[in-house]
C-alpha cells in the first residue's frame with residue numbers, strides 16, 4: 001500500500017492537471033463560479049434581513065428588501081411595505097403594486113426589467129407613515145442599493161421617497177415632473193400609485209413623467 005502522503009500528492013497533481021485542462025478549454029468561468037464572491041446586492045440583502053435597527057422588526061412578518069433586475073437602468077423607490085408586501089416579502093404586490101405594474105408597462109418595460117425598493121424595508125403597523133427615526137436608520141440600505149445597482153434613472157414614488165433622497169421638505173406636488181441630480185444619477189419624483197388610486201385624474205401627470213423617463217432611457 002502507498003503511504004498517504006504519496007496518495008495525496010497524486011490527487012493534488014490530478015486536480016491541477018484537471019484545472020489546467022479546463023482552463024485551456026476555456027472553462028475558467030465555470031471554475032470561478034463556485035469560488036467567486038457573493039454578489040454585493042445579495043450580501044446587502046442578508047444584512048438587511050436580520051436588521052433590528054428600529055422597532056419595526058418586532059411587528060414585521062417579512063423584511064421587504066427589494067426586487068427586480070440588479071442591473072436595471074430604471075429603479076423605482078416607494079415608501080414602505082404594506083400588508084400584502086409584508087406577507088410576501090416582495091415590494092408593490094398589493095393594489096398599488098398592480099397600478100405600478102401598469103405604469104411600468106406603459107413605457108414598454110416589464111417588472112423584471114426594472115428594480116423596485118422602498119425607503120423602509122419593514123411595514124409600519126397599520127400602514128402609518130414612516131417615522132423620521134425609522135427613515136434615518138433605514139435609508140442607508142436604500143442608498144447602498146442605489147450605489148450597487150447604479151441605475152440611469154431613479155423614479156421616486158411619492159413624498160417620502162422624494163423628500164428622503166433629495167433631502168427636501170418641498171411637497172410632492174411641487175417636486176414631481178422634473179429631473180434632479182442624485183449623486184450623479186437622474187432622479188424624477190412622481191405621485192405614489194396609492195395616491196393615484198384615490199386621485200385617478202392625476203394619472204395623466206404620472207404618464208407625462210413616465211414619458212420623460214422613457215426619453216432618457218432611449219438615449220442610454
Ligand code: URA
Nearest residue numbers: 078079080081091092
Ligand atoms: N407602497 C409602497 O410604498 N411600497 C410598497 O412596497 C407597497 C406599497
